[in-house]
Amino acid sequence: MAMGRGSCTKVALIALLVMIWSPFQTYAANHIVGDSQGWGFSVTYTDWAKGQNFASGDTLVFNYQPGLHNVVPVNAAGYKNCKTSGASQAATSGNDKFTLNKGVNYYICSLPGHCSAGMKLQVVAQ
Secondary structure, eight states: OOOHHHHHHHHHHHHHHHHHHGGGOOOOOOTTTTGGGGGSSSOOOOHHHOOOOOOOEEEEEEOOTTBBBBEEEEHHHHHHHTTOOOTTOOBBBEOOOOOOOOOHHHEOOOOOTTTTTTOOOEEEOO
16 A cells, blocks of 8 residues: 555654654663662762762662661651651562652661661762
8 A cells, every 4th residue: 555645754754853852862770779789888878879870760779688678768857867757668679679759869778777877878860
């Protein structure tokens, strides 16, 4: 079946738009928290975060041995005071993934003493 002249024009226009838009498309990145050392006591997470570029839609991956730690998204007060809210749900798989929202994102380990020992992360996503 032959395409009419209008159909060819539409296909060409769509192809042109895809070619123009593709270079500007951004792809979400995965960030392994603590790199090869993972989520634990051996990394200063403030320093780790300074070396990263975070964007809204990127994924943070927390790797750790299940049972030794957990990860809880918290608000600014929870981060500052190492406290979770009643609605906070701890992730405990040892390979936990969280999608970043634009702005500041906060995470802590809620096991007793872990957050105050440095297991907390603040990330600013553009």
